[in-house]
Amino acid sequence: MKKINLITLILMSVFFMLTTGVGVSAARPSAAAANVDLVVTRIEGLPANGNLTVGQSTQFTPYVKNTSTTTAAGPFKVRFYKDGQWTGNEAYFSGGLAANTESNCGQLGWTFTVPGSHTFSITVDYYNDVAESNETNNTGSVSFTVSEVVSTPQNVAANATSSSAITVSWQAAPSNTTGFKVYRYVGNAYVVIATVAGSSTSFNDSGLAPDTMYYYYVTRLTAGGESAAAPANTRTLATAPTGFTATNTSSP
Secondary structure, X not given: OHHHHHXXXXXXXXXXXXXXXXXXXXXXXXXXXXXXXXXXXXXXOOOXXXXXXXXXXXXXXXXXXXXXXXXXXOOEEEEEEEOOEEEEEEEEEOOOEOOOEEEEOOXXXXXXXXXXXXXXXXXXXXXXXXXXXXXXXXXXXXXEEEEOOOOOOOOOEEEEOOOOEEEEEOOOOOOOOOEEEEEEEEOOEEEEEEXXXXXXXXXXXXXXXXXXXXXXXXXXXXXXXXXXXXXXXEEOOOOOOOOOOOOOOOOO
């Protein structure tokens, strides 16, 4: 009876430890691993001039380094983010990372569809699989601005309406147009002679000299900036001659 009670007591003790975790040691990184420090060293992919435009694509390549003298035993993962949102992509270091070694984390492409400020970032060892000496430096990022490519005004034309006026016209533009700038060549440079509303399709330039060639260009404005120039030119009408008298020379 005592033997049965002893066996029962042992079985109950084992059951208690298994269900509560008391007395059971979970697998943890070795003490040596605590000397490991994984850091983001750089993220490549931005063009040298820093100019990015809507519709353009690039490949970001982040690099991670184990700066310690101890191998970072794997596995561990690196997460990728666009504007703070996880992309669903992870780099997997199944074999860890050797001491004092840098490695790229693969590539992630990004095609830009929205102008404005953006950020690409990564987090190393997102799941905390590696015990590090510094757990606060596992994130790296690059920030950049994407510009809108503003299309030029279409069907720009200049037509003389008198000896002192020219009408510069263009095709109606998309709804995100905030305005148009009309330039005229004056002296040795083009200068702005008018800024009109985005819904406008023409501008009347008056006070001009008769029978004179005038050169213009028009640009379109949006929140993304100013477009390239669309040129047009024409000559004002000549002034009708004065001081002449008409004489009827026909026979009655």
